[in-house]
Amino acid sequence: MCGIVGLFAKSPELEQRLGVHLAAMLAQMSNRGPDSAGVAVYHDPAPPGSSKLTLYSADPAQQWGDLCAELAGTFGAAHEKSVRASHAVVLVDADAGEAESWVRSHHPELRVMSAGTVIEIYKEVGRPEVFAEQFRLTDLQGTHALGHTRMATESRVTTEGSHPFSTGLDLCLVHNGSLSNHNTLRRKLQREGIEFQTENDTEVAAGYLAWRLREGASLEQALEGCLDDLDGFYTFAVGTADGFAVLRDPIACKPAVLAETDDWVAMASEYHAIAVLPGADEARMWEPEPGVVYVWEKAVV
């Protein structure tokens, strides 16, 4: 199964309480995905000239301060922004891509969950309600967020195999469904220089989007490419620095519902994840058409 939620704030009040609403939506999707949960939250942009990394360590005794000192030694300045359970958000005075590559090569024991200037990704195994508590989701403010609850079908239940998957700077992907041509596509993308950290099918979709974007496609074009190149079932939600996009496969086996009020735009696998939002009863609601890319961005809304 798996559950997806997405929330885009259209008012300052909603931005203040984004984490509260996100946690509530995620809890509603618990039965669709009790194995693992994850969120991508867009908030607190890094100051000009610096970038933001979300890092994961499997070691509970991880000293994030030591890592920041090393990063500062390399790039001039770096500091720890926040630590939530096994994840830390670090600000570095460097290009996000360079900082990410440095961590990957110098600290292979760590995972870079996200890199960019606004995105933060948190994900972990376990029930979504427990995850929300561990990572103090209700503290989070932000402009928009995506969340995922996982019921694994194609690969193991691990922190790394949880969603969202990073698809490039400030980009991420969550997926409900399963892909059947992911091994073939993974090999093809590896030849193009895309790196993978797991055997997960969704990571291949994330890698596919990263590759298409690298080759110059717009987000909309990259998503439309999925219709031709991915074989399987999917409802995707993609987070960008400015908003999010939704795509269902042409057969539309996997559910999705969209709703909008003056204060927010929300998407979810099932309506009862939207029902917990203020004003949900009066929201304009519709089911996204199969094979059609929907995009919300700050400028558009």
Next chain:
Amino acid sequence: MVADAALATEVVDLAVTPLRELNQRLHDVGRTGAGPARWRIVNPRGAHAVACGLDAELEVEIDGHVGYYCAGMNQHASVRVKGNAGTGLAENMMSGTVVVEGGASQSAGASAHGGLLVVHGDAAARCGISMKGVDIVVRGSVGHLSAFMAQTGRLVVCGDAGDSLGDSIYEARLYVRGEVAGLGADCIEKEMRAEHVEEVRELLARAGIDDAAAEEFRRYGSARQLYTFKVDNAGAY
């Protein structure tokens, strides 16, 4: 007064009453023949399986949106949803009436044997899939693969139909007023004779739809080439 008690509406708030308790109480009326005949359910908040498996002449009104399988397996009851419905609305309905004032997600009326299903908004993909005698009237449009393997019954669509309408259809009759994106295997357009206009008129009247003229509909049904296997048609499967 007895008459007043029979007309009184039992209100159940799903924000406080567990769903299983509600459904059990509704089933108990069918089993024992005793209990309120009119029910109003508030705060459904997208819950799944609301008013499923009813088997009595109840009138059930649901104030809000429901999740999957609402009014599934319905017999005899009239269920009205004042909102939208998720996947599998009135799935396997045997008799009675299910009306949704908003839209319905995919597989509305799937494999239903009888009764009347009315969707005032749009119905998504696979509306009436494998229908076996139900009548379905959709005021809006239906998605792709609607009436897939439809066996008997009537599907009336006031708006448009998505791709592969009536794929592998048997003897169900399909009426569409708007555009059909494409017909599925073995589904063809057929002549709209006087008895078909009359049939559509009667179904629209039963659905309470008075702003669509029966003459505006076109009829689709089975070419009857594929539902018994002929080796000459092997390539078409």
